[in-house]
Amino acid sequence: MEKKREVVSEALKAEEKLKSVWLILTPEGELHPIEEFSFNGYERLKKFADYEIKKSRAVDQEPPHIALMRSLELVDHEPASDPGNMRYYPKGRLVKSLLEEYVSNMVHEYGGMEVETPIMYDLEHPTLANYLNRFPARQYTVESDEDRYFLRFAACFGGFLMSHDATISYRNLPMRLYELTRYSFRREQAGELAGLRRLRAFTMPDVHAFCRDLKQAKKEFKRRFKLCRDALKGIGLEEEDYELGLRVTEEFYKKNKAFIHSIVRTFGKPALVEMWRERFFYFILKYEFNFVDALDKASALSTDQIDVENGERYGIVYMDDTGRLKHPLILHCSPSGAIERVIYALLETAYMDMKKNIAPKLPLWLSPTQIRLIPVSDSFEGEALKILRQIERRRIRVDLDDRGETVQKKIRDAEKEWVPYIIVYGEKEVAAERLPVRVRGEEKIRYMSLKELISEVKNNVKGKPFKPLPLPLRLQQRPRFVG
């Protein structure tokens, strides 16, 4: 059968010719050519810069998160689909959906209006075709009778088309439109796919802010910068876990130095700057928070950009206070980056801890099982269940290892599952006021009252979404999805 030509955008072809200069911008506002900057104390930034510029990736290992995503029964490849399309087991679906809800909640607080739009669009649509050619990505195409469609690579299409049809006043700006895309599709080259790091189908929180002018855009940009940092922090990724990359045109930098410097000052660490002599993409300024993994590879999480083209391209207009129609500037932001990539970053971080002899774990609010009860023998199951019900009522994910295994085996399995709190329940506990709690990462058993335990957990997960246990309460009743 004849192979159809793939849809490759003009931007992708033209990108090869793109020339840029690499610099380091410090929080003090000093701009250094990269070769003159001393990276002492900024090892991760160096790794990020090397990754971006030298493209040095002398690694021949599989990324550690791949084994973890499977052994923890979170995510797996689906061989019957296209590469880069994953299956999520119950625990993985739980983790993912908690992250989705968390980021969405933050966007709602920020003022985002959540919408939902189609995942596929007419390849012949003039505006869309035009945009495709400004965006360096490969698309999936879908045939339906005589028509050809492409699968969206981001929420932009639906959001922009919707905004085109909306009646917008300058009073409505900045207008914040949010969609959690499940999925965004990018037909990455086969050799580029890697675990949860680079996929062909991924979940992207995408919030656009339509702004009146550059002044408003800059103000909004700063708000969102904070939103991004807060999102990652809440997820469990601290400032030291990622590096700031800025991409900017020379002209925009020169005219907006104070603004750009203030962003890096807020960030508090030197940033890698890629400066383009001419505007090449549809944006004039963009940043990403780049996570550096266990194999020194960098990938973008949170990102935001100032788009100066698509307001016009999509015919999006607002009525100005002078009664004139104008095109807004559009900010494109993903506060966390792709959800799959967040999971990748969490797993890689856990692996790096493991290498430092720190017990690897997920943040408590994301742990599929938060507390596990292990009855010493089946005669204590009834009493253990009473405790369990009390914990469960407080909206904490608790389960019961009722398998006919030894206590030691059950503890070992719970540790392998990264269960944060493990309680062995037997003769001594029936009458006791305090429970022996094996806390992950601590050497000694901690004796706590049920009340203390519950309040410690509740305190730790405060402000985070909750979902119930994604599997049967009793381990005996659970199927095994991997191994």
Place this chain on the structure above:
RNA sequence: GCCCCGGUAGCUCAGUGGUCGGAGCGGCAGCCUUGUAAGUUGUUGGUCGCGGGUUCAAAUCCCGCCCGGGGCUCCA
């Protein structure tokens, strides 16, 4: 997409042309009633990734394809 490596039981892997293809873990069935990282016995389990070819004979050699990983490229 190109180059390199890999694909053998649900999982991790051993087996490189010649008896019926193996181990550990898991699953299942017993026994053990367990006190903080693997109790014990038995048993189940495989189109050797898929298709074609070479050969008296293929998991093993050759070709094509699929899937995974790495490199190149790419990462909005």
